[in-house]
Amino acid sequence: MTDSLFDLSGRVAVVTGGMGQLGSAYAAELAARGMQVAIFDRETEPGSGVADLSSERIRSFEVDVTERAAIERATDEVVSEWGVPHLLVNNAGIDAPPDAPAAEVGPFEDVPEEAFDRVMDVNVKGTLLCCQVVGRRMAAAGRGSIVNISSIYGLLSPVQSLYDFRREVGETFVKPVAYSVSKSAVLNLTRYLATYWAQSGVRVNTLTLAGVANEQPEAFVEAYEARLPLRRMAAPGDYVGPIVFLASDASAYMTGANLVVDGGWSAW
Numbered sequence: 001m002t003d004s005l006f007d008l009s010g011r012v013a014v015v016t017g018g019m020g021q022l023g024s025a026y027a028a029e030l031a032a033r034g035m036q037v038a039i040f041d042r043e044t045e046p047g048s049g050v051a052d053l054s055s056e057r058i059r060s061f062e063v064d065v066t067e068r069a070a071i072e073r074a075t076d077e078v079v080s081e082w083g084v085p086h087l088l089v090n091n092a093g094i095d096a097p098p099d100a101p102a103a104e105v106g107p108f109e110d111v112p113e114e115a116f117d118r119v120m121d122v123n124v125k126g127t128l129l130c131c132q133v134v135g136r137r138m139a140a141a142g143r144g145s146i147v148n149i150s151s152i153y154g155l156l157s158p159v160q161s162l163y164d165f166r167r168e169v170g171e172t173f174v175k176p177v178a179y180s181v182s183k184s185a186v187l188n189l190t191r192y193l194a195t196y197w198a199q200s201g202v203r204v205n206t207l208t209l210a211g212v213a214n215e216q217p218e219a220f221v222e223a224y225e226a227r228l229p230l231r232r233m234a235a236p237g238d239y240v241g242p243i244v245f246l247a248s249d250a251s252a253y254m255t256g257a258n259l260v261v262d263g264g265w266s267a268w
């Protein structure tokens with residue numbers, strides 16, 4: 001029996017950041033459900049340990065989401081080959097890398113402007129540009145679903161004590177502010193666009209996630225899991241169902257919302 005509520009076959013998706021840990025899991029599952037999937041990523045090869053992207057329904061486009069011309073070019077190709085996308089998942093995102101220069105993970109008072117701008121550029125402006133370029137075509141077609149990815153750190157402050165293990169070995173480490181600010185901005189970009197496009201048939205929602213296990217130091221994982229009601233970090237598969245739900249007609253009456261899938265993190 002096919003379930004028409006969740007049926008995505010024959011539809012077209014754009015997944016930004018699809019070469020990464022979570023985006024590759026979304027792309028693989030959407031393709032398995034019969035969607036044509038365009039990955040917009042500045043990388044054209046999958047990173048190690050990511051989901052299998054060998055499906056012939058998946059195509060990769062080299063796109064930096066901070067560059068409008070590149071998004072336009074790739075979107076035009078997708079439209080001419082497969083038609084106007086039904087789904088856009090704004091998943092490309094960056095945080096300060098684990099080996100970030102000391103100043104970037106130092107006290108808030110001294111965070112370098114350039115580090116703040118870099119994160120805001122990808123996480124906020126990149127999301128906005130993809131919404132402009134792909135959303136415009138969806139609105140003209142009179143349908144579409146946009147999913148903007150946020151984080152519990154965009155809803156709530158990071159818990160700085162989770163990083164005590166770094167301080168205990170003499171490092172200065174403050175979880176930087178830019179990621180949190182950028183992921184909060186996504187929440188209201190979503191609401192703004194949900195109302196802006198409500199009459200055009202384009203739904204816009206946020207999916208808010210908690211941390212995914214990815215070979216983090218044991219001390220971090222222990223502290224993180226102790227803070228989580230479900231007592232485990234997420235696996236990429238935990239977020240695939242919510243993506244399918246937001247992509248499909250099962251969420252037809254949902255727009256401007258924030259679906260929080262966080263193992264209970266925000267419940268206490």
Ligand SMILES: NC(=O)c1ccc[n+]([C@@H]2O[C@H](COP(=O)([O-])OP(=O)(O)OC[C@H]3O[C@@H](n4cnc5c(N)ncnc54)[C@H](O)[C@@H]3O)[C@@H](O)[C@H]2O)c1
Pocket residue numbers: 016017018019020021022023040041042043063064065066090091092093094122126149150151152209210211212213
């Ligand atoms: N992993 C987590 O614990 C977690 C938790 C909450 C939210 N999120 C969010 O989920 C999303 C995916 O996270 P992930 O863990 O899979 O990250 P990841 O680093 O594995 O993948 C991110 C992908 O985005 C791409 N990317 C980065 N900058 C880009 C740019 N300018 N243009 C195009 N592509 C670009 C990278 O090349 C990479 O393939 C991010 O938005 C992240 O903030 C992740």
